[in-house]
Amino acid sequence: MAAIKQVLTIAGSDSGGGAGIQADIKTFQELGVFGTSAITVVTAQNTCGVHGVYPMPVGAVKAQIDAIGADFAIKAVKTGMLFDAEIIAETAAGIERHGWHNLVVDPVMIAKGGATLLQEEALEAMRTLLLPLSAVITPNIPEAEMLSGMEIHDAADRKRAAEAILAFGAKAVVIKGGHANNPLIAEDYCLDQNGESFVLRSVRIQTQQTHGTGCTFSAALTAELAKGQTLPEALVTAKRFIQAALTHQLHIGAGHGPTNHAAFRQFTTEGDVQFVQ
Numbered sequence: 001m002a003a004i005k006q007v008l009t010i011a012g013s014d015s016g017g018g019a020g021i022q023a024d025i026k027t028f029q030e031l032g033v034f035g036t037s038a039i040t041v042v043t044a045q046n047t048c049g050v051h052g053v054y055p056m057p058v059g060a061v062k063a064q065i066d067a068i069g070a071d072f073a074i075k076a077v078k079t080g081m082l083f084d085a086e087i088i089a090e091t092a093a094g095i096e097r098h099g100w101h102n103l104v105v106d107p108v109m110i111a112k113g114g115a116t117l118l119q120e121e122a123l124e125a126m127r128t129l130l131l132p133l134s135a136v137i138t139p140n141i142p143e144a145e146m147l148s149g150m151e152i153h154d155a156a157d158r159k160r161a162a163e164a165i166l167a168f169g170a171k172a173v174v175i176k177g178g179h180a181n182n183p184l185i186a187e188d189y190c191l192d193q194n195g196e197s198f199v200l201r202s203v204r205i206q207t208q209q210t211h212g213t214g215c216t217f218s219a220a221l222t223a224e225l226a227k228g229q230t231l232p233e234a235l236v237t238a239k240r241f242i243q244a245a246l247t248h249q250l251h252i253g254a255g256h257g258p259t260n261h262a263a264f265r266q267f268t269t270e271g272d273v274q275f276v277q
């Protein structure tokens, strides 16, 4: 029997279980890949907000990455909350040292409640150290604005920002549309180094339960790349996964509740996502 595909997430722990490492591992499990983790930061967090941020010593980040590298056949890696320039540098060095491909960078910067998840001076480290290694980077609109240094108001701005982000060396960029102000549609835009672009479109779900949408989406993308899917195929599955997770809500906590990671397995998602060239 062929071995189960193994993947790694290098990210922060969310005690509330809806985002970060916890969302990644649940998503990996749902999509049939074996998840491993290197924890960069421990957050004390629930659906109402971030109560504390406790970065790991960089030596602990390196030790986790090397323990995984010494024993597992990692087919894809994702990064989430990396918090500071030192952790970014250690993460990038580890990925290079182990020769890992299929790197999905989710450039986590600010929590839904407004807490800072990436220090401002770390932005340059992300641009110069991590983006050149990435197969795809998945910023939301505010993150794409920070990385590109441009404001995004319409589709033309979005394309220009994507081009600016690709110039840092990422092979492809997906600008996610969760923060756009279209009340009916949630649309993600993908542009790659060859100039190929497409949009993934779904109905916008009217809900407060959006904690961890970005983490879950990028974890699903990582799982599908590990299974050998092409980037467009993997993105369609990731978008269908998050659409199901947002549609079939769990109603947990008093604030921005977590999405339902099990929904993709339980409910049909056929026709939920349009691929628009």
Ligand SMILES: Nc1ncnc2c1ncn2[C@@H]1O[C@H](COP(=O)(O)OP(=O)(O)O)[C@@H](O)[C@H]1O
Binding pocket: 139, 140, 141, 176, 177, 178, 179, 186, 187, 188, 202, 203, 204, 205, 206, 207, 210, 212, 213, 214, 215, 217, 239, 242, 243, 246
């Ligand atoms: N209300 C919503 N309805 C449908 N899809 C959504 C909604 N909010 C976010 N998404 C989708 O969830 C994924 C994560 O997007 P986004 O919320 O922009 O990221 P982040 O969590 O990093 O801020 C994207 O695929 C986006 O289209």
Ligand SMILES: Cc1ncc(COP(=O)(O)O)c(N)n1
Binding pocket: 011, 012, 013, 014, 019, 020, 021, 043, 045, 080, 081, 108, 110, 111, 112, 117, 210, 211, 212, 213, 214, 215, 216
């Ligand atoms: C540890 C950790 N990592 C990431 C996020 C971002 O969450 P979201 O996906 O909702 O932007 C978070 N709130 N906590």
